[in-house]
Amino acid sequence: MLTTVGGKPLKEALAHAQSRAKRRAFLLVLPLLAFIVVSFIFPIGQMLYKSVSNTGFTISKDFGTGVSTPIMTNLAEWFEENPQGTDPDETAYAALAADLLVLRELKAPGQAGTRINYELSGSRSMFTKAARKAKKLAPPFKESIIDLDEDWADPSLWQAMRTASSAVTVNFYLAALDRKRADDGSVEMVPENRQVxxxxxxxxxxxxxxxxxxxxxxxxxxxxxxxxxxxxxxxxxxxxxxxxxxxxxxxxxxxxxxxxxxxxxxxxxxxxxxxxxxxxxxxxxxxxxxxxxxxxxxxxxxxxxxxxxxxxxxxxxxxxxxxxxxxxxxxxxxxxxxxxxxxxxxxxxxxxxxxxxxxxxxxxxxxxxxxxxxxxxxxxxxxxxxxxxxxxxxxxxxxxxxxxxxxxxxxxxxxxxxxxx
Amino acid sequence: MALPTHASTLERVWHYTYLTICALIFLFLIAPILIVIPLSFNAEPYFTFTEKMLKFDPTGFSTRWYDLLLTFGMNEPDAVRDSSWWADAWNNAAWINAAKNSIIIGFFATVIATTLGTVAALGLSRPEMPGRRIIMAILISPMIVPIIITATGLFFFYSSISIQDWGIPYLGVILAHATLGIPFVIITVTATLVGFDHSLTRAAANMGASPARTFFKVQMPLILPGVISGALFAFVTSFDEVVVVLFVGGLDEQTIPRQMWNGIREQISPAILSVATILVIISIALLTVVELLRRRSEKLRGMSPQ
CATH class of the missing domain: 1.10.3720.10 (MetI-like)
Structure with a gap:
């Protein structure tokens, strides 16, 4: 068997030298690769995450203190218990009323309303208005909320809130392809005059x-x-x-x-x-x-x-x-x-x-x-x-x-x- | 491409048509760039040649737009032009400040991109480099990915780590520009290394030189032209970049392209043309330097043009 001067088998010595050369070449590239990953790949990944993350209606962040509070939790629970297509009943409106109270305390009705507004324009003001009057709401909640604005009974609004209350969504991709969720949760094209x-x-x-x-x-x-x-x-x-x-x-x-x-x-x-x-x-x-x-x-x-x-x-x-x-x-x-x-x-x-x-x-x-x-x-x-x-x-x-x-x-x-x- | 003596009439006609077409295409390439130069000396606030300009009447020309560049944003533009006036211009003139910012950002972005890029190119051009293809693809990607996507991603990233509060001015923009400049450094430096004779480094090692000594005495002088043109590319990329600055730059981080962008969008004045003229002259100078470097590099490697 061929050996090196030190007595090691030649094949092994060559493999060793080869892997050392590989490592050395890689170490030269490593700093730049790390730089690109941090300054380029990671930010783009974060952007991709943003395109499916759906926190506007689930988490409210106080930018002064940096504290994140979950919002609309009662409603999310109701959505979980009742499958797609259930008509919102008194318990649903009660959950909504409780959540509106939380929004009011956190000063977050604008944020939650904005999120729903992406799907259904004109609904932001409904949230701010309802939250302002949240303390005065009394059972039966269904009547008193619909009294504030009859659009609260709109099935497409409830559909929008349902999709918004889960933390991950493909809705923004649907919107980016001129599609939206119909009231029953299926995918349909948006009206022709809004297809851009x-x-x-x-x-x-x-x-x-x-x-x-x-x-x-x-x-x-x-x-x-x-x-x-x-x-x-x-x-x-x-x-x-x-x-x-x-x-x-x-x-x-x-x-x-x-x-x-x-x-x-x-x-x-x-x-x-x-x-x-x-x-x-x-x-x-x-x-x-x-x-x-x-x-x-x-x-x-x-x-x-x-x-x-x-x-x-x-x-x-x-x-x-x-x-x-x-x-x-x-x-x-x-x-x-x-x-x-x-x-x-x-x-x-x-x-x-x-x-x-x-x-x-x-x-x-x-x-x-x-x-x-x-x-x-x-x-x-x-x-x-x-x-x-x-x-x-x-x-x-x-x-x-x-x-x-x-x-x-x-x-x-x-x-x-x-x-x- | 000379026309052979036996060419038929049809071939002759085609040959000259072809040359005319080529001339027109070259005109299309170069005329729009050169046309801003005479127009920037317009005495009137128009973007077209006035009659006086066409007759070469000296009163049709003026340097008022260059003067406006200098005085715009100054505290007392109409004061006597003594040393305090010039100090005022240096500290307050909007375009001078934009130029300072551009140069600072460009300089640091270039240093980062060139250092990291050159070292990486050395590794990439070694035959034993593992995963070469995929790594190369990742390193070139900032040039290919649309700038708006990069800017959007950086906007989210920088606001999530609140880079503005770190207290280092221009940091976000510098890192972003370095990223954008890296592909150019990689491409130019690896191109120089393609023809590099690796037996030279082996010879140096054979004669007892340390790896560092081999690098500085043997490799560096040979790849230096490629490194410098890569650095110039990186600098120009930063110097010309506007989208990332608009998205992640602070309000006080005005650069020349950002200032131009605002100027073009809001009210376009011939002052923009004088900036454009200055930039065209700078790019001619840079192109000359790069061209000289390329020839020098070819000469060093024994590939001289005939």
Whole structure:
């Protein structure tokens, strides 16, 4: 048996050295991995948790002292004892009255009402009003509560309270897909005039696809030109591609606003040269056109770079061989050159598509009303309507889509092949 | 791509059409960026070329928007421009403060991202690295995940640990920007390490150099160009980032992009164009540096362009 100088079997010594090298390599990566897990993976996990957690109607947190108190406990108990579809009886209303008293003491009727308001708009004020009068409520509670507001007898309100009283819910995902719980607990579409999210997901996909296709048609010719020119010239042209890449996103978006707006450079130039009459200036900004043009410009380098790196590796003698054997230049391009560029097209198209699906800044600034994408709606729910759970559910769906594409990218192209300039 | 002498008329026509198409696409890429430069010298508060500008009449041009950048937010913008005026500008001008914040945040985010990223890239490019593919995918993901999702997640995370009360200014934004910059560092540094000849480190070890000495004397000089361009990428990412700052930044943490964002959303004035011009000039400078570094790196590794 072969042994090392120390007398250990060689095989064992090699395995030992190998595992030490493995450990050493991993230790180098570990600090960064830990950093990313804490500063990136964990926060996103927390967001995903938020999209199913349902504490608005079950726990009240005092932000001054940090104490959490369970609320609506009596009602939750009643829901547990009585299955879906039971009509609320006197005991249910008694439980509600007891819970309203607790809400009043904790100063939390607004919070509980807001949670129900997500499902049934207009119900927040019912909670605040009823809690104000909670002390005066007397048996029979059913009559006295319905006396306050007859909407308390509404079956959809009781359905909303039932779903809100469990700590975990998929309702925000249902809402994010334009669906809701019917009064009997089954899933149904929301009325047509309130369906927004599915349309927006579709629009996001269609616009992203459009941007990807336009990027491809613009990137292919210039990548081909750069790949066939001598290095010195192609390096110069490369700078023209990389300069937009290095320029601030906000600067590029601003520039497009200036170029495209109705009193902007492009319209002015067309009016001045007489192509366009002054009164029918084209509206190219604050709509989908603006979003598509600006985003195409911003994402074009991500298509050009992978295409170029594939094209510059293609051996020109294949096309020459095809030509010498009698192929026309079109046939040679179609049958010989183009198939060899497909890996570059795949890489570029996937990258552009992934990036455009989640785009936020440009649509927010130049999109107007109909050029908004799904990211903008997430931001709206985060900053304006403050329905954070719905925002988290929308974000989770978008994240799922992006991760799927990312996985596909890794499978087909490999992340190692991502290049920047 | 030269046209062969035996090309037919059709091929000639196509060749020149093709070149024209390419020229137009390059124009599409570059014109919108360059157009802000002359417009930022507009004497009128318009976003288009006035007649005077087109005739190159000097009165059609002015630097008033640059001046506004400097004076906006000052206590006494109209005072005599002596040393106290400049002190006032340095302390109170909104854009100068935003620039200071941007540079501080960018600097620390870059330092964190570059240090951690370079060390990790060294590990990742070792052939014996276990689970390389999945770890690489995780480390690149901040670049792929939509920024709004990152910002939303960080918003919940930072408020649950109440990072604002820790007393370290900009901490939340710096950590977030470092995260966003890391993929760029990883990509550029691993790209430099791909062509790295590992027998060099073995040779150094063979001659008795410690691992640290090998790193600083052999590896570092060779990968330095990649590290610097990764750092520049990370800095630019931070310098240009607005969504995370809007979501998790404190009210006093105004940065240049945030200030621009507000300017564009509320009332867009040509002062925005002068900021844009300055940023374009900075990006041209950065691009030049990166391009020079790339050439140097190729030269070091014996791959010079013909």
């Amino acid at each position: 999210y599915v349309t927006l997901f579709k629009r996001t996909l269609i616009l992203s696809l459009m941007i990807t296709v336009i990027c491809f048609f613009l990137a292919f010719p210039i990548a081909h030109l750069m790949a066939t020119l001598p290095m010195r010239k192609s390096n110069l042209l490369m700078i023209l591609v990389l300069l937009p890449f290095w320029t601030s996103l906000l600067v590029r978006t601003t520039s497009w606003m200036i170029v495209l707006q109705s009193q902007g450079v492009l319209n002015d130039a067309m009016v001045a040269t007489g192509i366009l009459a002054d009164e029918n200036r084209i509206q190219m900004m604050y709509n989908q056109t603006g979003t598509v043009i600006a985003m195409t410009h911003i994402l074009l380098p991500f298509m050009v770079l992978p295409l170029y790196s594939v094209m510059s590796m293609i051996n020109p003698s294949y096309v020459r061989a095809a030509r010498s054997m009698g192929a026309t230049s079109w046939t040679a391009f179609r049958r010989i050159y183009f198939p060899q560029t497909v890996p570059g097209i795949g890489a570029g198209a996937l990258l552009v598509f992934i990036l455009s699906v989640g785009y936020y800044i440009t649509p927010a600034l130049v999109g107007g009303a109909d050029g908004q994408l799904i990211s903008n709606l997430i931001a709206f729910h985060m900053t304006k309507s403050l329905n954070w759970s719905l925002a988290a559910a929308l974000a989770a769906i978008l994240l799922g889509a992006v991760l799927l594409l990312y996985w596909l990218y890794d499978r087909l192209i490999g992340i190692d092949n991502l290049k920047l300039g």
